[in-house]
Amino acid sequence: MEEKKISYSLIELSRDKDENLQAEFLKVNPFGKLPVLIDSNFPMPDGEPLKLFESGAILLHLAEQYSDDIKTIENKALTSQWLQFANSTLSIALFVPSHREKEFPRLMKELDRQLVTNQPLVGNVWGAADCAIQANLAYLPLLFPYIDLAPYPSIQATIKRVERRPAYRKAMAKA
Numbered sequence: 001m002e003e004k005k006i007s008y009s010l011i012e013l014s015r016d017k018d019e020n021l022q023a024e025f026l027k028v029n030p031f032g033k034l035p036v037l038i039d040s041n042f043p044m045p046d047g048e049p050l051k052l053f054e055s056g057a058i059l060l061h062l063a064e065q066y067s068d069d070i071k072t073i074e075n076k077a078l079t080s081q082w083l084q085f086a087n088s089t090l091s092i093a094l095f096v097p098s099h100r101e102k103e104f105p106r107l108m109k110e111l112d113r114q115l116v117t118n119q120p121l122v123g124n125v126w127g128a129a130d131c132a133i134q135a136n137l138a139y140l141p142l143l144f145p146y147i148d149l150a151p152y153p154s155i156q157a158t159i160k161r162v163e164r165r166p167a168y169r170k171a172m173a174k175a
């Protein structure tokens with residue numbers, strides 16, 4: 001939302017205080033996971049605002065409704081592909097220890113090759129697909145500073161670039 005200048009108000013919840021497991025939040029995401037989006041521009045048939053969980057679904061909704069990034073069916077399909085890759089295939093390889101040994105090198109090697117040109121993953125502008133992939137990658141040095149990323153120079157460069165993006169800095173300062 002910072003990237004695309006979409007106006008929003010941020011409600012912060014403390015996981016330490018289990019605020020994501022309280023009844024009021026469970027009405028938005030019954031699974032108690034963050035993030036969620038409440039979008040009153042899109043009321044449901046019962047008059048309640050649209051409530052969305054899963055960051056991939058949130059990114060796709062924002063890209064489709066609040067940006068001009070996705071102009072073709074092909075680019076919508078490719079954006080969906082990258083969002084699902086980021087949030088299932090890649091995030092499991094990065095963050096689930098039992099998968100890291102087997103999956104991490106294979107996925108990182110190919111991702112490194114794909115990121116070498118520094119072009120948007122879909123279309124011509126930095127968008128939802130880049131956001132999902134780069135957000136996952138940028139967690140690596142924060143959560144696992146001991147992992148050696150030297151074999152993946154394009155990924156290292158991508159992480160450095162996203163860390164310099166004003167929207168990323170602003171969003172992470174709020175996190």
Ligand SMILES: N[C@@H](CCC(=O)N[C@@H](CS)C(=O)NCC(=O)O)C(=O)O
Pocket residue numbers: 015020032033034035053054055056087
């Ligand atoms: N696939 C989900 C992952 C959601 C998720 O695991 N969120 C974590 C924070 S990053 C969470 O809410 N954890 C709190 C908990 O499990 O109690 C997404 O992309 O939105």
